[in-house]
Amino acid sequence: MMREYCMQCWRELKTPVELCPHCGRPPRPEAFEAKLIAALRHPRAAVRRLACVLLAQKDSTPAAVAALEAVAASDPDGYVREAALLALGELGEAESLPLLRQAAQHETLRARRAAALALSRLQRKRNETP
Ligand SMILES: [Zn+2]
Numbered sequence: 001m002m003r004e005y006c007m008q009c010w011r012e013l014k015t016p017v018e019l020c021p022h023c024g025r026p027p028r029p030e031a032f033e034a035k036l037i038a039a040l041r042h043p044r045a046a047v048r049r050l051a052c053v054l055l056a057q058k059d060s061t062p063a064a065v066a067a068l069e070a071v072a073a074s075d076p077d078g079y080v081r082e083a084a085l086l087a088l089g090e091l092g093e094a095e096s097l098p099l100l101r102q103a104a105q106h107e108t109l110r111a112r113r114a115a116a117l118a119l120s121r122l123q124r125k126r127n128e129t130p
Contacts, residue, residue, distance in 0.1 A: 033058060037067045040084075045077040052080065056087035065093050072099060081107065082114040089118025092125035 004013040009023040019026060026032035036058075039051035052071065055064050065088065072084035085103055088096040100122065103115035 029058075033061065033064060037063060040067050040071050045075075045080050048075065048077070048080045049083045052083035052087045056090035060091035060093055065091055065096060069096060069099055072103060078108045078111055082111045085111060085114040085118050089114075089121040092122045094122075094126065096122065 004016060004027070005011065006013055006020040006022060006025070006027040007029070008020060008025040008027065011020070011022040013020065013027060017027065018032075033055070036051045036055050040048050040055075042048050042051070048071065052068060055068060058064065068084045068087050068091070072081050072088060075081050075084065081103075085100060085107075088100060097119070100115050100119045104112055104119060106112075107115060
């Protein structure tokens, strides 16, 4: 049988797990992110929205930003677009600015507010980092 190790703390895992019982982190962070990105296409809007929230809590990666931008631009559910816009503000990548500016003008009221909030967060974040 193949041995499994947590890639965060390198202790052995007896069974495949979502979170390592030793350090409490996902044993394979990139696999966890891939699952969240896949969940952005889930048929249930509540799942897509939760995936946006969870992606916003992780470190920014190009794959996550690209996936969230696609959701923010074209998800049929306004609440999901709102969550994606907020997530992009949290991740704070300058490449998201045009999309956030566009959404702040042309989205539904809730999503416009989310875009405006995301823009101010993103700009604050970028002013803090030299
Ligand atoms: Zn671990």
